[in-house]
Amino acid sequence: xxxxxxxxxxxxxxxxxxxxxxxxxxxxxxxxxxxxxxxxxxxxxxxxxxxxxxxxxxxxxxxxxxxxxxxxxxxxxxxxxxxxxxxxxxxxxxxxxxxxxxxxxxxxxxxxxxxxx
Numbered sequence: 001x002x003x004x005x006x007x008x009x010x011x012x013x014x015x016x017x018x019x020x021x022x023x024x025x026x027x028x029x030x031x032x033x034x035x036x037x038x039x040x041x042x043x044x045x046x047x048x049x050x051x052x053x054x055x056x057x058x059x060x061x062x063x064x065x066x067x068x069x070x071x072x073x074x075x076x077x078x079x080x081x082x083x084x085x086x087x088x089x090x091x092x093x094x095x096x097x098x099x100x101x102x103x104x105x106x107x108x109x110x111x112x113x114x115x116x117x
Contacts, residue, residue: 007087007115010108011078014090017098017105018071025065032057067093078109084116 036054074090077083091109095102 003081003115004112006108006112007078007081010087010091010105010112011075013101013105013108014071014075014078014087014094017094017101018068018075018090021068021097022065022072025061025068029061029065032061064097067096071097081116084109084113087116 032054070093071090074086074088074093078087078090088106088109091102091105093102094105
């Protein structure tokens with residue numbers, strides 16, 4: 001079994017995309033919590049926010065953060081060439097928050113299936 005650059009590249013793509021998405025997601029979550037605690041009217045430019053807005057935003061933000069964590073963990077396993085299924089799941093999760101990096105990671109992961117233990 002010859003080791004190629006494909007799983008390493010896919011793992012790096014997954015980790016980079018997951019880390020950037022995780023940082024952005026956590027910053028948005030912190031900003032949302034600060035906005036809820038301070039209150040929208042304290043900023044002056046927002047008079048009334050619908051009650052369904054914050055739960056909807058949280059319902060979209062939490063799965064996004066979890067998908068980014070999956071991308072990072074799967075990228076690490078891909079660098080180790082272990083658990084091909086998790087590596088593929090991480091590449092698919094990367095696709096949902098970074099189209100270009102996700103497509104490349106999926107292609108490299110599928111092409112290197114025989115290199116995993």
